Amino acid sequence: MNSKGQKPRLGVFKFASCDGCQLSLLDAEDELLAVAGQIDIAYFPEASRAMRKGPYDIALVEGSITTHHDAERIQQIRSQAKTLITIGACATAGGIQALRNWQNVNDFIRVVYATPQFISTLNLSTPIGEHVPVDFELRGCPINKYQLIELITATLAGRKPNIPTYSVCLECKRRSNVCVAVAQGTACLGPVTQAGCGALCPAFDRGCFGCYGPMESPNTGSLSDQLRALGRNDAEIARDFRSFNAWAWQFRRASEEAERL
């Protein structure tokens, strides 16, 4: 219950994104009806045409800011939300669409659209945290639905969520995966990437490609050296760091360093 003795109110908001992170809530098939019993889902247009006004106890925000209108909209959402949580790589790091940040966006518009003057967009795709204070950033492309449920539960209980910030390597060891980098010489971002996926890629015989973004204090310089030793060239290393979390500063710095070489 919130301070007014009502069920806590949840809003789910979307900016530039693929909808996958908010879908995670609907993908929690075993938990969805129980969650809906405990909280009032007041605003969630992907799932409901009942769109009720704030304030909200929790706002889940998906997507990055890429338009003037969205830059204004996030301010309104922040003012309506007691706790604002970003979900996923777009909201937390700018997403794959932040690849424009290294290019001239007008060139990009001309590649895709016949009449560029119809398109209104910002030069940069930026995370929510560059615009408003964020209470918690949940990582992942996509997020892990169990982490989302833990985060909602912890927020409502007023406790710290149990979401680790160590690297994928720890999950890999726990899962008893053979190290793909050491054993097979496969390029793997696991040592610098935050856990959360359960070390999925190494379990499928491939290297981690960084869906959860940089771990707490990653040593990207050392990993770049390791990737070079495995035979990756600088252009490839720059691309390795430049995917869904490309604009996260640690990955951004690593890709720009590789590009300069």
Place this chain on the structure above:
Amino acid sequence: MSGQTRTIKVGTLARVEGEGALHIKLRGEQVTDVKLSIYEPPRFFEAFLRGRHYSEVPDITARICGICPIAYQMSAIHAIERALGVRVDPAVRLLRRLFYCGEWIESHALHVYMLHAPDFLGYEDAIQMAGNHRALVEQALRLKKIGNRLVQLLGGREIHPISAKVGGFYKNPAPRDLKALADDLKWALDASLQTVKVVSGFEFPEFEQDYEFVALSHADEYPLNEGRLISNRGLNLDAAEYEDHFIEQHVKHSNALHSIIRGRGSYLVGPLARFNLNFDQLPQVAREAANAAGLTPPVQNPFRSIIVRAVELVFACAEALRIVGEYEPPQQARVEPVARAGVGQAITEAPRGILYHRYALDDDGRIVAAKIVPPTSQNQKRIEDDLREFAAQVVAWPVDEAQWKCEQAIRNYDPCISCATHFLRLKIERE
């Protein structure tokens, strides 16, 4: 009333994927303008794919859509394999089909029950619907979960799976793990048959349109990954010829490009088109379920697409069950392609309809040019055409009801707006 200016507005169209708005202008009883605006901000996938290596493409294009990432992976992989001249093991082909069935089950169960059924039963959403129809919603969630389980098993996770690659899969599933899904899939098949019965009992508005249906067609199977592109008005072409016949128009009110057939105009892709053009290729159990529900091709009422989607659920469960039963691991886990310059095109059947990809590669296997035409941008003009006709039927209704019904007409298409620009705000203006 006649000649009076009236405005009906819906702030945000819900239960669709992505952000858009609908604007209907009425003068008296006349519909003067319909605009489906997609204001979902553009993300420029085709631009930033340039310079990436082909092996990175399936993981990047998956991010166009969290609802149908497998469709984006499959069209990308098939197009690149064509450019590189790669042929895969027949068992890999079968596994891809199974993978796609998982996405169809998940996506169709989501749309039929959670996004579309609430319109027919008069609820704002599935959670509200669960108040009076708990068993139905629980059945939906279990069905959806089984589709997701299948995707997880083959691809590691349900959203943006990680195992599909150009040349095959990073890792093939163990036969015993696949066989372990059989009991769940049998339950899912029964639940899907039950779904066809339930949704065919809904009330449908009288609304039939003369559509050009466009879908893949394959001699031996209901189409998923492969086939010729055909229509009920004589199209019959290979993916490589797609751009000769379909053109994209950039209209001011939308960030999604409108697709039309050259010289003809709008067309319809998705379950209705597939069903009407490929009825004979459905397994017997699905054909019988369709017939019992009173469906015979051509189905021309888009509101009945919910029944067709349920019939496709029957198909996807039956097909998955068949493949799981027959599965033998591929002799060659995956083919390692050799980079070369070339161009490749592919069309696959996403749950919402055909998805076209074209890539040009350089000698090192890097992307020189990319073109992606998602199903919702192909249906966008057709949705506007439907609404132009349909709005006339509801013009005399109370505003709230007219709005809701128009929203439902849009949801007939299961639009995925994240794909097409990739939300819907409905505004009816009377002048």
